Amino acid sequence: MSLNGQLIDAIAAVTGADGVLTGDAAAPYCKDWRGRYAGEALAVVFPSDTQQVSDVVKLCVEKGVAIVPQGGNTSLCGASVPLSDGSQQVVVNLSRMNHIRALDAINYAMTVEAGCKLASIYDASEKIDRLFPLGLTAIAPHCEIGGNLSTNAGGIGVLRYGSARDLVLGLEVVLPDGRIWNGLRSLRKDNTGYDLKHLFMGAEGTLGIITAAVLKLYPRPKSTATACIAVRDPAAAVALLSHLRATCGDKISGFEIISRSCLDLVFKHISDTREPFATQHEWLVITKLADVLSAPLDAALREALVSFGDGIAEFDITADESHAERWWKLRKNIAEAQKAEGVSIKHDISVPISSVPQFIKEASANLYNAFQGIRIVAFGHIGDGNIHYNISMLDSSKNAAFIEKLEHDVNRIVYQVVTMLDGSISAEHGLGQLKREEIAHYKSSVELELMRKIKKVLDPNGMMNPQKVV
Numbered sequence: 001m002s003l004n005g006q007l008i009d010a011i012a013a014v015t016g017a018d019g020v021l022t023g024d025a026a027a028p029y030c031k032d033w034r035g036r037y038a039g040e041a042l043a044v045v046f047p048s049d050t051q052q053v054s055d056v057v058k059l060c061v062e063k064g065v066a067i068v069p070q071g072g073n074t075s076l077c078g079a080s081v082p083l084s085d086g087s088q089q090v091v092v093n094l095s096r097m098n099h100i101r102a103l104d105a106i107n108y109a110m111t112v113e114a115g116c117k118l119a120s121i122y123d124a125s126e127k128i129d130r131l132f133p134l135g136l137t138a139i140a141p142h143c144e145i146g147g148n149l150s151t152n153a154g155g156i157g158v159l160r161y162g163s164a165r166d167l168v169l170g171l172e173v174v175l176p177d178g179r180i181w182n183g184l185r186s187l188r189k190d191n192t193g194y195d196l197k198h199l200f201m202g203a204e205g206t207l208g209i210i211t212a213a214v215l216k217l218y219p220r221p222k223s224t225a226t227a228c229i230a231v232r233d234p235a236a237a238v239a240l241l242s243h244l245r246a247t248c249g250d251k252i253s254g255f256e257i258i259s260r261s262c263l264d265l266v267f268k269h270i271s272d273t274r275e276p277f278a279t280q281h282e283w284l285v286i287t288k289l290a291d292v293l294s295a296p297l298d299a300a301l302r303e304a305l306v307s308f309g310d311g312i313a314e315f316d317i318t319a320d321e322s323h324a325e326r327w328w329k330l331r332k333n334i335a336e337a338q339k340a341e342g343v344s345i346k347h348d349i350s351v352p353i354s355s356v357p358q359f360i361k362e363a364s365a366n367l368y369n370a371f372q373g374i375r376i377v378a379f380g381h382i383g384d385g386n387i388h389y390n391i392s393m394l395d396s397s398k399n400a401a402f403i404e405k406l407e408h409d410v411n412r413i414v415y416q417v418v419t420m421l422d423g424s425i426s427a428e429h430g431l432g433q434l435k436r437e438e439i440a441h442y443k444s445s446v447e448l449e450l451m452r453k454i455k456k457v458l459d460p461n462g463m464m465n466p467q468k469v470v
Contacts, residue, residue, distance in 0.1 A: 004088070007063045008043050011090070014055045019046040019096070029091055032081045033074045033142075036343060037433060039082035041068065044091040050172060050180055050211045053092060057209070058178035060090050066466050067092055067176075069205035071114060071147030076346065077432025079204040079468050080147065087466070092209060094146050100124050101212065108217040109169060109186040114146025114210050121145060121215070130217040133161040135254065146210045152202035154428030156254040156331075159383035161218065163428065164201060171197040172212035176459040186214045199454065204430050205465040207458045221253075221290035225297035226324035227305060229315040230281035231257075235357035236311030237285050237382055244287065247304040251297065253290040255383030256331050259283060262379045265337040266330050276327060277314055285382070286327050334379050334388075342399040344377070344392035345410050351423035353385040360387065363417045367391060370413060371406065373398070386427035389414065411438065418442075431469045 012020045021029070021044040031038035042065065047053045060067050070080045070093040082089040097115040104110065105128040112121060118136060125132045134148060135157035143153075149171070153164045161167065170185040183197055200208055231237045237257050244252055260282045266273050276284065289297045298319045305315050318324050338344055351359050364376055373394050380388040391410050393402050415425050415438070425442055426435055440448065451470050455462075 004042055007059060007065060007090075010059050011043065011045055011056055014052050014059070015045055015047050019048065019052075020044070021046075026091070029070065029073060029093060030082055032076075032078050034076060034339065034343065037078035037081050037084070039084040039089070040086070041082045041089050041091045044070075044093055046093050046096045048096045050097070050174065053094070053097075053174045053209055053211055054178045054180050056090070056092060057174055057176070061177060061461070061463055064088075064461075064463075065090055066463050067209075068465055069146075069150065069209045070094070071144035071150070072117070072142045074143045074147065075151065075204075075432055076348070076429045077426075077434040079151065079430055079432030079465070083433075083467055085467075089466075094209070094211065095144065097211060098144075103128055104186065105130060105217075107186055109214055110217060111184060111186070111212060111214050112145055113212050114144065114149075116145050118143050118145060118148060125217055126220065129220050131220045132167070132215055133157040133218055133253075134164055134167055145213060145215070149201050149210050149213055150203065150205050151430040152428070154381065154384070154386060156256060156381060158381060158386070159255055160250060160253045165198065167216045168197060168201065168213055169216055170214035171200060171210055173200050173208040173210055175208045176461075176464040180211075181208075184212060184214050199458075202430065204432060204469050206455060206469045208464065219292040222292055222294040223297050223319070224253075224288060224290045224321065224324070225301045225317060225319050226286065226288045226327065227301055227315055227317045228276045228327045229285040229287065229305065230277060230279075230313040231283050231285050232311050232313065233283055233357065234360050234382070237283065238353060238356055239311060240285065240305075240308055241353065241383055243308050244304055247307070248289055248300065251289040251291050252287065252383070254286070254288045255381075256286045257283060257379060257382040257387075258286070258331055258334070259376075259378045261375055261377050262334045262337075263330060265341055265377065266333050269337040269340040270329070270333045273326075273329060273333070276316065276330070279314070281313055284330070286331055288324070331379070334377070338377055338390060338392075342392060342396035343403060344390045344399065345403055345407050346429075347389040347391075347411075347414050347425070348386070348427050348429040349389060349414070349418045349423055349425055350384070350386045350427035351418060351421040353382070355421040355423070356382055356385055356387060359417055359421055359423070360389075363389065363414050366413045366417070367410065370409070374402075381427075385423075415442065433468060436467065436469060
């Protein structure tokens, strides 16, 4: 029997035969959600508990086979799939580890395994009248919390609650040598040295495999009000955000901007969607207020919008969640609508909130001057300065050739503006394979050196998700 066959048999002895897929059965787990990256794996393994993850990692290390941690495989940067270079890799998929280990309503915390779907965490929190506020959009039904934490996911709630990193009290991690670090503490204060959990959040599985986490919960809002607002331009949207923060405070639970190109794609590809106003507008903002008190919020939101003055063309407000969801459907389905149109050059950038209008204006002008027949899809979390900024051809049949030939040039144009504005080329999607080489142009040599040294200390043989991030 070959060494690979021996390894697969040894893994099957740990997980059970039904916990190992090879060949064609493994193929769906070896390509990414976007359809951009695909590789090959010796096997895709489905451990049922942390000890099995540890045992599988030890077996792979012993045979010199690299490990690719995987959750719901919704990565947008190719971090969760094996490489296509012919190297030997095993995908460790945590989907079977989907138990909620503990709920503590009084401590506002819950302990979950990495394979728990985000939707199931929402449901469990609701049953104890609590809120887990990691507000992702199109991928929420599919993504799993381990992947969310490994990529430090953001979403629509960052403005009020912070990113995934801010929503975690403790972690359990299988290290690259197979040892288990149990840091599942539910403490708000623990000043006993380095806060190790932050090493693994945002590391995209390159430093270890997150197997469980203690999550922060929040009071569940009792009243909400949502507004759909037609604004003149992104500058008006930013000014409106500042005004709402001054008048409504921390009740703002989301503030999202949508461009006309996004809306056109959503109306084309997503059923049961329609224009929110009789007049078509170039820019929309959807914002939500929420409060734990049951007092209505729609009057306060209306007063704030009326008092804003110039920059708003029209708006509508509702306190009805089903009505609001029709507006949010326009925002949540942009990625799916664009995917239906074909592949695109995606940018997940952040700049200071005050610089968002300048970024959109200058990047768009430079791109339109450089390329003919392109579509710019701009949308996202303007409330925290994170804009999803995607470029493709109006004629989708030309996308593949455009990306293959000109992606580097498009990136240069976009990232030059980001750099000029002291921004980041990856706000919430991570680096993965997509931006691993690109980041070298935008991080200082000191930062890169520190990242590589941390990787070398924890994973000296480079076995954990190789050629991703660093």
